[in-house]
Amino acid sequence: MAEATSRGIGPVILLGSPGAGKGTQAKLIVERYRIPQISTGDLLRENVQRGTPLGLLAKDVMARGELVPDDLMYDMVAQRLRQVDCERGFILDGFPRNPAQAGWLDAFLEHEFFGNAQRDRCLPIVIRIDVDYNKLLRRITGRRSCPVCGRIYNVYSQPPHVADRCDVDGSTLVTREDDREEVIRERLAAYEQQTKPVAEYYARKGRLVSVDGDLPVNEVTEQIFRVIEGQHAGATGNN
Numbered sequence: 001m002a003e004a005t006s007r008g009i010g011p012v013i014l015l016g017s018p019g020a021g022k023g024t025q026a027k028l029i030v031e032r033y034r035i036p037q038i039s040t041g042d043l044l045r046e047n048v049q050r051g052t053p054l055g056l057l058a059k060d061v062m063a064r065g066e067l068v069p070d071d072l073m074y075d076m077v078a079q080r081l082r083q084v085d086c087e088r089g090f091i092l093d094g095f096p097r098n099p100a101q102a103g104w105l106d107a108f109l110e111h112e113f114f115g116n117a118q119r120d121r122c123l124p125i126v127i128r129i130d131v132d133y134n135k136l137l138r139r140i141t142g143r144r145s146c147p148v149c150g151r152i153y154n155v156y157s158q159p160p161h162v163a164d165r166c167d168v169d170g171s172t173l174v175t176r177e178d179d180r181e182e183v184i185r186e187r188l189a190a191y192e193q194q195t196k197p198v199a200e201y202y203a204r205k206g207r208l209v210s211v212d213g214d215l216p217v218n219e220v221t222e223q224i225f226r227v228i229e230g231q232h233a234g235a236t237g238n239n
């Protein structure tokens with residue numbers, strides 16, 4: 001596979017249900033292309049932990065497995081995307097999550113991202129990770145993550161070398177508050193009702209590519225790199 005490019009690759013949008021592997025794959029894309037992962041779930045959890053006004057508003061909504069109101073999301077995402085490390089591109093993990101957010105993102109990119117001459121004009125690469133519904137519960141209930149470096153594990157499929165300890169920094173792994181079975185069902189329902197149409201939104205624009213997320217992590221990653229490099233080659237070929 002071609003070496004990672006030092007040129008910008010533009011926005012990469014990862015879609016997929018809770019537990020599909022968006023966070024796992026986003027971290028591998030970061031390593032290869034050196035563009036930041038913007039996980040709206042992680043940003044919200046940081047706000048909850050710090051007790052910010054946004055965190056206080058979001059806490060109970062997230063605990064119920066529902067979506068945080070759009071207006072709160074827009075401010076948070078806009079602030080993050082305006083940071084300098086996003087200039088070569090970025091990976092959106094967990095955003096957009098409904099068609100209104102997708103429309104907002106299109107307008108934001110048009111006016112603020114592509115409007116800046118410093119930035120490469122690469123259209124968003126939209127990748128949906130498809131996973132069999134019946135596997136999602138096991139993936140989510142088995143998930144553990146490192147509170148320090150954010151690395152994601154799974155007690156069934158990707159256990160750490162030492163039980164409950166991060167391989168990278170030895171921290172005690174944690175389980176997310178919303179990874180309880182009753183909340184997971186709400187999150188999956190929110191995905192079915194509100195987030196699935198986002199894929200249709202991008203499919204209508206001819207921008208959606210699906211990858212098979214049922215495969216082992218490294219095979220999913222290979223598919224994603226192929227999509228990114230294929231689209232990047234197409235975009236630069238047209239320049």
Ligand code: AP5
Binds near residue numbers: 023025139140
């Ligand atoms: P968020 O944090 O975005 O959670 P999510 O979308 O539910 O996704 P997850 O983080 O659960 O799953 P993932 O796809 O990242 O899977 P992972 O890689 O960890 O959102 C949380 C909440 O924040 C929402 O409910 C909402 O309230 C709020 N929110 C966030 N964004 C919002 C927005 N835009 N608007 C409004 N509200 C918003 O993998 C899962 C497990 O599977 C891991 O254990 C992993 O090791 C394992 N695994 C991964 N890949 C594989 C594989 N190929 N094979 C086997 N196991 C695998």
